[in-house]
Amino acid sequence: MKQALLNLFRKIEPSKEKKLLHTAYDAFFTFAFAPNETTHGGVHIRDGMDLKRTMVHVVLALQLCYVFGTWNIGHQHFVALGEHTAPLAGLHLKILYGLVKLIPIFIVAHVVGLGIEFFYAARKGHSVEEGFLVSGALIPLIMPPDIPLWILGISVAFAVIIGKEAFGGTGMNIWNIALLSRVFIFFAYPTTISGDDVWVAGFSSTTPGSVVEYGWFVTSVLNPILATIGSATFNVQSAIVDGYTGATPLSLASQGGWENVTATYSSSAMLWGAIPGSVGETSKVLVVLGIIFLIVTKIADWRIIVSFLVGAAVTGMLMNLWGVTVFMQVPWYNQFIMGSLLFAAAFMATDPVTASATPTGKLIYGFMIGFIGMVVRVLNPAYPEGWMLAILFMNTFSALIDHYVLEANMKRRMKRAVVTATA
Amino acid sequence: MKKLGIKISLVFIWVSLANQAFAQTPGLLDGANWITYAIIGLVGFIALFFVIQVADSFLAMQAKTVGVDTEAVNVSIFPKWNEIVGTSNQPSFLKGQEVKKLRKGHDILLEGEAKGVVQNISVRSFAVQPQNFIGMSPIPKLVVEIGQKVQAGEELFFDKKRPEIKYVAPVSGEIVAINRAAKRAINEVVILSDAEITYKVFPAFDLENSSREELVHYLLESGAWTMLRQRPFDLVAESDVVPRDIFISTFDSAPLAPDSNVLVAGREKSFQKGLDVLNKLTNGKVYLGLNGRQLPSPAFRDAQGVEKVYFKGKHPAGNVGVQIHHIKPISAKDKVWTLDVQGVITLGALFLENRFDASRIVALTGAELKEPKYVKTYIGANISELLKDNLANDHIRIISGDVLSGKQKSEKQFLNYYDDQVTVIEEGDDYELFGWLLPLAPRPSISNTFPNFLFPEQKFKANTNTHGEKRAFVVTTDYEQVMPMDILVQPLMKAIMTNDLERMEGLGLLELTEEDVALCEFVCTSKMPLQQLLREGLEAIREQS
Numbered sequence: 001m002k003q004a005l006l007n008l009f010r011k012i013e014p015s016k017e018k019k020l021l022h023t024a025y026d027a028f029f030t031f032a033f034a035p036n037e038t039t040h041g042g043v044h045i046r047d048g049m050d051l052k053r054t055m056v057h058v059v060l061a062l063q064l065c066y067v068f069g070t071w072n073i074g075h076q077h078f079v080a081l082g083e084h085t086a087p088l089a090g091l092h093l094k095i096l097y098g099l100v101k102l103i104p105i106f107i108v109a110h111v112v113g114l115g116i117e118f119f120y121a122a123r124k125g126h127s128v129e130e131g132f133l134v135s136g137a138l139i140p141l142i143m144p145p146d147i148p149l150w151i152l153g154i155s156v157a158f159a160v161i162i163g164k165e166a167f168g169g170t171g172m173n174i175w176n177i178a179l180l181s182r183v184f185i186f187f188a189y190p191t192t193i194s195g196d197d198v199w200v201a202g203f204s205s206t207t208p209g210s211v212v213e214y215g216w217f218v219t220s221v222l223n224p225i226l227a228t229i230g231s232a233t234f235n236v237q238s239a240i241v242d243g244y245t246g247a248t249p250l251s252l253a254s255q256g257g258w259e260n261v262t263a264t265y266s267s268s269a270m271l272w273g274a275i276p277g278s279v280g281e282t283s284k285v286l287v288v289l290g291i292i293f294l295i296v297t298k299i300a301d302w303r304i305i306v307s308f309l310v311g312a313a314v315t316g317m318l319m320n321l322w323g324v325t326v327f328m329q330v331p332w333y334n335q336f337i338m339g340s341l342l343f344a345a346a347f348m349a350t351d352p353v354t355a356s357a358t359p360t361g362k363l364i365y366g367f368m369i370g371f372i373g374m375v376v377r378v379l380n381p382a383y384p385e386g387w388m389l390a391i392l393f394m395n396t397f398s399a400l401i402d403h404y405v406l407e408a409n410m411k412r413r414m415k416r417a418v419v420t421a422t423a
Numbered sequence: 424m425k426k427l428g429i430k431i432s433l434v435f436i437w438v439s440l441a442n443q444a445f446a447q448t449p450g451l452l453d454g455a456n457w458i459t460y461a462i463i464g465l466v467g468f469i470a471l472f473f474v475i476q477v478a479d480s481f482l483a484m485q486a487k488t489v490g491v492d493t494e495a496v497n498v499s500i501f502p503k504w505n506e507i508v509g510t511s512n513q514p515s516f517l518k519g520q521e522v523k524k525l526r527k528g529h530d531i532l533l534e535g536e537a538k539g540v541v542q543n544i545s546v547r548s549f550a551v552q553p554q555n556f557i558g559m560s561p562i563p564k565l566v567v568e569i570g571q572k573v574q575a576g577e578e579l580f581f582d583k584k585r586p587e588i589k590y591v592a593p594v595s596g597e598i599v600a601i602n603r604a605a606k607r608a609i610n611e612v613v614i615l616s617d618a619e620i621t622y623k624v625f626p627a628f629d630l631e632n633s634s635r636e637e638l639v640h641y642l643l644e645s646g647a648w649t650m651l652r653q654r655p656f657d658l659v660a661e662s663d664v665v666p667r668d669i670f671i672s673t674f675d676s677a678p679l680a681p682d683s684n685v686l687v688a689g690r691e692k693s694f695q696k697g698l699d700v701l702n703k704l705t706n707g708k709v710y711l712g713l714n715g716r717q718l719p720s721p722a723f724r725d726a727q728g729v730e731k732v733y734f735k736g737k738h739p740a741g742n743v744g745v746q747i748h749h750i751k752p753i754s755a756k757d758k759v760w761t762l763d764v765q766g767v768i769t770l771g772a773l774f775l776e777n778r779f780d781a782s783r784i785v786a787l788t789g790a791e792l793k794e795p796k797y798v799k800t801y802i803g804a805n806i807s808e809l810l811k812d813n814l815a816n817d818h819i820r821i822i823s824g825d826v827l828s829g830k831q832k833s834e835k836q837f838l839n840y841y842d843d844q845v846t847v848i849e850e851g852d853d854y855e856l857f858g859w860l861l862p863l864a865p866r867p868s869i870s871n872t873f874p875n876f877l878f879p880e881q882k883f884k885a886n887t888n889t890h891g892e893k894r895a896f897v898v899t900t901d902y903e904q905v906m907p908m909d910i911l912v913q914p915l916m917k918a919i920m921t922n923d924l925e926r927m928e929g930l931g932l933l934e935l936t937e938e939d940v941a942l943c944e945f946v947c948t949s950k951m952p953l954q955q956l957l958r959e960g961l962e963a964i965r966e967q968s
Contacts, residue, residue, distance in 0.1 A: 002856045030892065034858025038851055038887040042937075042954040044826045045531070045848065047901075047946045048866040048873055050891020052859040054898055054948055057872050127892060171895030171949070297871045301900045357899040358911055406914050410929035417754035 006033065019122040027118065027128035051170075055133040057299045061290040062137050062347065065280035068273060070098035072283070073145045076200045076276050081212060082241035087274065090232060097234070100217060101145045101201050102279060108149045109139045112156040120165045131170030131177070131353075132160065138178035138347060141280025142340070143185075144193055145201035151189050155181040175395045176354045179388050186388070194383055196247040199276035206246030211239045248276055249338040250377070254384040257326030258334055270337040281343035284336070291346045300350035303359060304366040308345040311370020312336070319378050327378050339377065344369075344387035354395040358405040365401055369394045516718050517733055523749050524715075525736025525907040529942060531678040531867045532882045533826070535847075537786035537795045541685065544798040546808040549594050550602075550611040550837035551579055556649070558658050558965070560584060561608035571598050576623035576646055576779030579612050587662050591646030593781030593802040595621040611837060616801075622778035630700065630774060635665075638703055647773045649840070650766035651704075654747070654759050655933035656961055666760040668707035668751060671698075673723040673764055674714035674734075676741030677825035677938070681786035681844055683764050684720040685797055690768045691722035693780075697762075697771030702728050705760070712746035736907060744939040748908045753934050765843055785809065785838065789847035790884040791819045807834040809845055820887050822846040827941035828954065851888025859891060866890065869904055869946050894949040902943040910934065912943050916953060919960035924967060927960050936961075 009029050014021040031052075039046055074094025075087065084090030113132045121128045139156060159181035164173040185193050192198060197206050202213060218234050226233045249270055252261045265275050273283025281287070294300035316332025323329045336342065349355065349369050356365040369390045376386025479499055513522075553563045563580040567573060573596065578589045596616035604610045628641050639662055642648040651660035660666070674683050687694050701709045708730050713719045715735030724731075732750055734740045743761045753759055762770070765783055772780035781802040788795045792813050800809065806821055822829035824842045832838075838845065855862070867883045868875060875881060902912040910931040918926040937954040944953035 002854075005856065006854060032857065034855040034862075034888070034890060035892060036852045036854050037889045037892065038820075039889055040831070042952045043941055043944045044820060044822055044829065044831070044846075044887050045867065045885040045945065046889045046891070046950060047870065047948075048862055048868040048890045049870040049901075049946070049948050050859055050889075050950065051894045051897055051948055052891060053870075053872060056860060129894060131897075169895065171897045298900060298904075299872070352899045353897055355899070357913055359903055402914070406911065406926075406930065409909065409911055409931075410926070412909070413752075413754070413929060413931055416752060417756075 009033070019125070020118060023122040023128060024118050027121075030127065051130045052133075054299060055130045057297055058134045058294070058347070059137045061293045061299070062141065062280065064286040064289060065141055065283065065343075066102075068283045068286050069141060069279040070102055071095055072273060073098035073101050073201050073279065075274055077202045077212075080200050080203065080206065080240050080244055080246065081235075081238045082244075083235070083238060093226075093232060093234065096222060097201070097218070098145075100215075100222070102140060104149055105140045105143060105145075105147065105152060105279070108153050109156050110136045112153045113139075113160050116157060116160045116165065120169065124169070126169075129170035131164065131173075134351075135159075135177040135181075139181055141343075142178060142182050142278050144198040145279055146198060147185070147192060148189075151185055151192055152181075155184040155188075158184045171353055173353055174399075175392050176348060176351050179348055179392055183388055183392060196245065196251060198246075199248055199278070200246045203240065203246075206240060206244065208240050208242045208244055212236065246276055250384040253330050253338060254327045254381075258330045260326075261330075261334075261338070267334070267337060278340065281340040284342050287342045287346055291342070294346060294350065300346070301352070301355075301362055303362040304350050304355055305345050307363045307366030308349050308370045309336075311367035312341060312345075312374050313370070315371045315374035319374070325378075327384070335374065335377075339385050340387055341373070344373070344391060348387065348391050349394075354398060356398040356401045356405070358402050360408075361398070361401040361405045365394055365398050368397075514715075514718070516724065517715055517735070520713075520731065520733050522715050522733040522735055525734060525740045525745070525749070527903070527905055527907040528676075528737030528739055529869050529905045529946070530676070530737045531826070531885075531942075531945070532880070533678050533788075533848075533867070534790040534882050534884050535788050535792055535795045536679055537681060537788050537797050539796055541688075541784055541797040541799050544800060544809065546800050546804045547596075547616050548599070548613055548805040548808065548837075549596075549616055549801055549803045550613045550805070551590055551593065551803055552611050552837060552840065553580065553582075553590070553609050555840040556582075556590075556659050557656060558584075561606065563590075563609060565601065565609070565612070567598050567612070569598050569601060572596070573598060573614065574621050574623040575781065576625070578646070580609070585659075585662070587643050588648055588659060589643060589646050590649060591779055593779075613837075620801075622780075625773070625777045625779075627777055628774055630703065635703060638700070642700075642770075642773075645773055646779050647770050650762055650770055651760050652762065652841075654744070654753055654761060654936065656965055657936040660760050661758075664758050666705045666707070667757050669701045669705050669709045669760045669762070670712065670743050670747050670750070671701075671710070671729075671762050671764070671767060672712040672741055672743040672746055673719060674712070674717075674741045675825075676714075676738035677827055677941075678738070679786070679788035679795075679844070679846055680741070680825055681784065681788075681797065683714075683723070686764050686784050686843065687720050687722045687768070690772075691720070693768045693771035693775055694722050694764070695726060695771065696774050697767035697769075698726055698729050700770055700774060701760075701762070701767070710746070710750050712741070712743065712750075714741070739905075739939060739942055740907065742938050744934060744936055745907055748910075748934055755928065755933070763841065763843070766841075783843055785842075786844045787813065787847075788844060789822075791815050791847040791849055802840060803837045805835075805837050806832050806845065809838070810834070810847065814847065816849075818850050819847050820850050822848070826885065827945055828938040849884070849886040851886030853888070855888070862890075869901070889950055891948075891950055893951065896949055896951065898948040901946045901948050905942045905946055908934070908939070912940060912953070915960075916951065916956050919956050919963075922963060924964060928964060932957070932960050932964065 014025055016022050071094055074097035077097055078084040078090060078094060113136050117128055117132050143152065159177045163175050163177050163180040167173050200206060203210050204213060214234055214236055219236060223233045249261045249265055252264060269275055271284050275282050291305060295302045313332055316335045319328040320332050349366060356362050372393060373386040373390030376389055377384055553559050559582050563582050565580045566578050573592045575592055575595045577592050579592055580590050581588060592614055594614055594616040596614045599615045600613040601609060602611040625645050643662060649659050653660040675681065698709060711723060711726055711729045711731045713723050713731055713733045715733040734746060739745050747753060747759060769780055783802055784797055784799055786797050787809060793815050794813055821832045821834065823832045823839045824830060824844055826846050826848060829846060830839060865883055867885055896913055899913060906912055915930040915932060918930060935957060937957060940953045940957050947953065
């Protein structure tokens with residue numbers, strides 16, 4: 001079976017002159033088969049771990065978020081309509097609707113991102129690097145479900161070309177690719193990614209009475225199929241129920257404090273994640289599972305996650321002490337179940353390329369993200385969330401942190417030399 | 424066993440998290456329900472505990488009948504407290520000694536450990552390879568020619584840059600070949616040994632009443648000087664240098680490395696004599712690094728005139744570079760000397776028997792050998808003769824040294840000058856379906872993404888596959904798990920790549936040699952050639968000075 005597959009691959013191998021084609025072939029070939037390369041020169045045996053395996057474990061850690069996110073897109077959609085409001089009611093409709101929204105985002109992110117990766121790999125004459133495996137898995141999870149696909153495509157292209165390839169490819173970038181694509185949309189097309197209207201799929205406005213907007217795929221493909229098998233269908237006439245608001249807990253908190261949040265969402269809903277938000281970040285429980293997975297497998301450095309959380313907690317307490325606005329008075333521990341704090345700590349701050357590289361540096365780096373992110377979240381009047389900006393900001397300074405850690409290491413060594421010289 | 428503690432605490436965290444979650448779900452666990460659930464839980468717990476306790480008692484009874492219930496073995500299901508927190512009792516031989524515990528590192532457990540008594544083996548051809556000595560010019564000056572007869576201890580060649588150091592024949596016999604590489608560089612000076620080794624006899628040396636200069640001269644003349652290696656750079660010691668200190672590691676923690684207790688057995692006197700000689704060569708101290716995990720031979724434990732420091736930790740705790748770092752690190756302008764155990768023995772034998780004794784006990788190891796064992800031979804033995812009738816198959820890699828920092832050899836070639844180990848492992852030049860995702864064959868790794876980490880005692884049959892392609896540096900947590908020194912390896916490597924000499928030196932390059940970063944190279948996710956990079960950096964600094 002293995003030999004047959006190997007022969008098949010050999011048969012379809014394009015000539016090396018067709019660079020782009022051969023690069024793509026090579027990427028798929030090394031995806032299917034670990035190469036037969038052997039060690040030479042240095043060590044004779046190598047650890048079983050490689051970059052592909054590292055990256056795929058981050059993707060594995062994201063899978064629960066994907067499953068939950070798919071359901072939640074549908075769930076939030078129907079909650080806004082006042083239909084199937086129980087979590088498991090209309091489950092197949094919710095999943096179907098989630099897939100209808102999520103799959104195109106996933107495809108566009110990967111086709112654009114991987115396409116650019118393949119192109120540059122062919123041009124530079126090296127094999128396709130795995131970096132986009134994780135970026136491509138993260139990008140759909142940090143987007144609102146209704147993000148226009150052309151905007152998504154442009155943002156991914158921007159992030160990969162300007163953010164990564166311009167610096168030399170995987171391992172060389174300064175900023176986190178996934179966040180760079182998000183921040184591009186945030187500044188270039190702010191209305192598609194901020195405000196109260198964008199976090200629930202299927203509506204151009206979340207004011208009560210707005211009629212749902214289903215695309216042609218739902219009305220003329222899914223609905224007829226659902227009708228033939230005698231199941232419930234998507235109701236094209238339904239509208240948003242009275243009293244509904246698409247606001248996220250954070251925007252509620254910035255308007256009216258913790259009481260205002262709990263008036264709409266229970267803390268267990270926020271914990272489990274059945275709230276509006278970006279696709280994959282809403283469920284805190286599943287993100288915590290992801291954190292545990294990443295720490296146990298040592299894929300992510302615990303230092304960054306822990307110091308990030310400590311930084312956020314300390315800043316939250318300081319805000320409580322200060323307490324001049326309603327948002328500042330939100331108990332610090334409740335900050336953890338709102339917004340994407342945990343998701344950012346688990347998957348965004350821990351990107352090893354853009355984080356500090358030294359153990360001490362990581363502690364400082366994580367703490368500073370926690371601090372700055374919380375400050376931006378609470379004090380910024382326009383946009384009540386700060387992790388994206390805080391992480392990109394600290395990405396910029398991670399090399400500086402490392403510089404001082406290295407200087408300290410060198411000074412320690414110099415000092416020792418002086419001591420032994422005088423002794 | 425420390426991992427067990429982590430596992431248990433993780434379960435606790437998870438349980439309390441789950442509790443939190445349920446507690447926040449209204450109606451599920453409120454009011455009286457809480458008490459009901461608590462009682463059910465408690466009853467269930469007690470029942471489970473009872474069952475396990477009974478099983479445990481059965482286990483204890485069984486252990487008694489089989490006779491394995493000694494104090495050292497915990498046959499119970501329940502871990503002892505010290506197994507959970509990892510503070511096991513110190514072995515008695517460590518009491519009252521200076522012990523350094525190294526937390527970082529990794530033991531690569533491979534199949535094919537050398538076992539049993541040291542066997543005699545008939546090897547007739549030997550070679551001294553000039554390129555084993557770092558910094559040697561490509562074409563050293565030969566003082567012998569093909570066909571000439573030599574005695575053990577007679578000079579073969581010298582380096583034109585340092586003519587005072589003589590490189591001598593390990594055995595007596597006839598020079599049968601001088602093998603050259605490209606540009607006439609000399610690779611091997613091959614000697615076909617006599618059946619009975621004859622030695623060049625040196626005049627007896629009075630260690631007590633001679634000056635250091637006379638001693639140095641005597642060592643240079645006899646060829647035993649080549650046992651002394653100098654850090655930084657790992658050169659053969661410079662004859663005009665008085666080293667700050669001399670360091671000897673008396674255990675090798677590398678994969679399948681020979682047990683130093685076996686190496687020194689029967690030659691304890693030579694070892695002690697060698698230490699006495701070394702004390703004459705330095706104004707500082709002679710440090711002995713001892714194994715804190717396993718009882719060292721009395722030759723090491725009771726050695727006289729040296730500072731003894733025990734090291735307790737995983738590989739690379741046995742590397743002399745690591746030991747220097749923890750005893751008294753090399754600073755700028757410091758020069759220290761290092762020796763291996765058999766080097767000290769050769770040195771001592773020179774003063775006891777007045778001859779250059781190049782005999783070596785060599786461990787033949789690796790999963791591809793029919794019978795891994797210890798054999799007695801001399802420096803630079805021919806590999807095919809060492810491995811005669813012992814190879815299990817022919818798709819193999821032969822390594823002079825260990826799998827981390829050894830050198831690849833063909834069967835025609837010879838053991839390197841300082842090596843006392845041959846490792847034979849399988850070549851891994853085969854494709855593996857989804858090898859990166861679902862590895863079917865177990866392989867050594869420090870990563871917890873492999874189920875290996877649950878079975879820390881498992882031994883592997885490793886092969887030479889790279890398990891992935893070379894990439895730029897991405898992951899930053901791998902080296903630090905196995906580097907028990909205050910050295911930041913990845914920034915150091917980047918400094919070498921950018922040829923930043925000041926930073927290389929500042930970050931501790933001079934404290935390292937290849938073997939010290941070999942384990943980092945093994946774990947490297949990006950499959951970087953760290954040992955090669957390190958040597959490039961060292962060469963760049965050496966050219967400057």
